[in-house]
Amino acid sequence: MKEFLLKYGANPNQYPARIFMEEGELPLKILNGHPGYINFLDALNAWQLVSELKETLKLPSAASFKHVSPAGAAVGLPLSAVLQKAYQLPAEEILSPLASAYARARGADRLCSFGDWIALSDTCDVSAARLIAREVSDGIIAPGYEEEALIILKNKRKGNYNIVDINPDYRPPQKERRQVFGVSFEEGRNEARIDESWLQNVVTALKELLPTAKRDLIIALITLKYTQSNSVCYALDGQAIGVGAGQQSRIHCTRLAGDKADNWQLRQHPQVLNLPFKPETPRPVKDNAIDRYISRTPQEVLAEGIWQNLFSERPEVLLEEQKQQFLSQMTGVALGSDAFFPFADNINRAAQSGVRYIAQPGGSIRDGEVIEACDKLGIAMAFTGLRLFHH
Numbered sequence: 001m002k003e004f005l006l007k008y009g010a011n012p013n014q015y016p017a018r019i020f021m022e023e024g025e026l027p028l029k030i031l032n033g034h035p036g037y038i039n040f041l042d043a044l045n046a047w048q049l050v051s052e053l054k055e056t057l058k059l060p061s062a063a064s065f066k067h068v069s070p071a072g073a074a075v076g077l078p079l080s081a082v083l084q085k086a087y088q089l090p091a092e093e094i095l096s097p098l099a100s101a102y103a104r105a106r107g108a109d110r111l112c113s114f115g116d117w118i119a120l121s122d123t124c125d126v127s128a129a130r131l132i133a134r135e136v137s138d139g140i141i142a143p144g145y146e147e148e149a150l151i152i153l154k155n156k157r158k159g160n161y162n163i164v165d166i167n168p169d170y171r172p173p174q175k176e177r178r179q180v181f182g183v184s185f186e187e188g189r190n191e192a193r194i195d196e197s198w199l200q201n202v203v204t205a206l207k208e209l210l211p212t213a214k215r216d217l218i219i220a221l222i223t224l225k226y227t228q229s230n231s232v233c234y235a236l237d238g239q240a241i242g243v244g245a246g247q248q249s250r251i252h253c254t255r256l257a258g259d260k261a262d263n264w265q266l267r268q269h270p271q272v273l274n275l276p277f278k279p280e281t282p283r284p285v286k287d288n289a290i291d292r293y294i295s296r297t298p299q300e301v302l303a304e305g306i307w308q309n310l311f312s313e314r315p316e317v318l319l320e321e322q323k324q325q326f327l328s329q330m331t332g333v334a335l336g337s338d339a340f341f342p343f344a345d346n347i348n349r350a351a352q353s354g355v356r357y358i359a360q361p362g363g364s365i366r367d368g369e370v371i372e373a374c375d376k377l378g379i380a381m382a383f384t385g386l387r388l389f390h391h
Contacts, residue, residue, distance in 0.1 A: 001026050004070065009037045027170030028141070032154050033162035035139055038116060041068045042140040046119030047166050049226040054121035056195050056218060059238075061121040062101035062128075062291045063223075064113040069231075069246065071116060072108025073223045074239030075215075076101035086267045088283055089131075096127035103131060104239040109260055117141070122368060124149045131157075136284055190390075194221045198384045199353060203371055206380040212237075213334055213357040213380075221359055221388065222337030227338070229389040232346075234261040235334045241265075242353070250339070255344045257335075258353040265330050265354075266294040266323060274326035276312045285310070288341055292317060330354030338388035340364040344373035351377045363385050 003020035017037050021027065035043065042065040053061035053075060060076035083086045084091060087107035095103060098120060106113045110249030112201045118132060120142040128309055129149035132140065139162025140153065153163055177186045197212055198221065209217070219240060220233040227233065232253040234242040241264040244257030266272060267290060275293065277286055289310050292300040300305060307314045335350050337360040347370055350358065362383030364370065 004030065006037050006040075007034060020113040023072040027167040031145070031150065031165050031167040031180070033139060033157075033160050035164060038067070039139055039162060042117035043119065043139065043164055043166075044068070045226045046070070046117060047141050049222060050119045050121040051168065052194070052222050052225070053219065056075070056193070060096075060098040060101050061274060062098065062105040063119045064102070064105040064108070064116040065119065066112055068117050068377055069228045070105075070223055070226065070240065070243055071112040072105040072240050072243070073219065074101050074104030074108070074175065074217065077104070077238040078260060079103060082268050082273070085273050088286065094127075096125050098122050099127040099131045102128055106135060108240050108242070108264060114284055114287070124153070126152065129153050134283065138162060139164065140371060141166050151304045188223065190388075191226075192386055192388075194218055194225065198386070201362075201385065202380055202382045203362070203367075203383050204379065204381045205375045209380055209382070210391045213332070217336060217357055217382070218332035220334055221384070224336050224338040224388045224390075226390060229338050229391060231338045231390075232257045233336045234258065234350075234355065235336070236261075236332065236354075241333070250337070250342055251345050251349065253337070254349045258349055261330075261333065261353045262327055263291070263294060265327055266318075269294075269318065269323075269326050271318050271322070275315055277310060278312055281310060284383065294323070296320075327353070332356050334359070336360070338390070340367070340387075341370050342366060345371045346370075347373040347377065349377065351379065351380050357378060358382070359384055361385060 002025055003018050006017040008015045009017040019040055036121055045068060046063040046065040048062040049063045057075055063073040065070045079100055087103050114136050115138055117138050118140040124142045125143035125146050126149045129152040133152050133156055141164040143166050174189055175186055176189050177184060199214055199217060201207055216235040223240050224231050226255045227243060230247045230250055230253045233240050234257050242257040242261030244253035247253040272290060289301045300388040331354045333354040334357040335355045340361050340363045342364050349391045356379055358379055358381040
């Protein structure tokens, strides 16, 4: 197949629309559904992310994409009982490593992952397909599907679920082109391979990077490579836990991603895990209710006449001091930034969310101030020397 006609472009008034190859065949097949323009932008960016994670860390990987940026990305490590409950998974369910990777990717920010595009680094197995079948999602890209897994996925969305098979051996040309306002742009592809060598230049007094910290820093940096800039990513335990994409200010990236990391942590608070939802409450409704419950406006779900629609009994408010006490236990978090930190305020905000390891390009005229802030807060920071802007 050399081209595929799309229903429309980024918006319904933008037509005709297609994806096509100037030379050769498309490196993908549409096995089900009719993916759109934004679907393919998500799919192709997400595929690059998970295939690079797999190549570098040698673990099955997954990403949850929305509007051309990852809501979450992860590798296939086992889930704790707490995470399993926080991610709305039955306690008795046994997940394959690939399914665990997607559960983690989806679990980073379940609110933003609603209606996501999924990318898997490996052949989609039955365990992953069963998990995906329960979630609201637009489509999936993977380098193959087990027969039973494909049947499960084809039953989603009344048989219209978008399923794309990608050729894992495809390598794109070295130069990339695009047009904006009739003007053609051309640049060399970002072929930088992110691995532990990026973490050798540790510039802080604290020099030690634990193996788990190196893994999480690599996850953060590879995630940033395919995130709309400016961007910052917090990672822990083999997964992104907060991505701040597309902000004009570095501190706003750090705050946005940090707030998401805090929400990820608060969703594991015992009071949240034990919210008395009515049995018939849909999963997306639970996600929305939890988000409001842990916010500064819990009355949006606890007010009289509202809580009765969600809960069998009215939950107690999770007080601000309870939140702060629980968040204070969070530590060992890794943080990546796609460009240098211009001010030390970014370090101070990162530390509030348990960051103890940072990887960023360096090169600011205030690098000294940033290093000093890290030293005061007991943070180890590596300068990678390479920027990771993506637009």
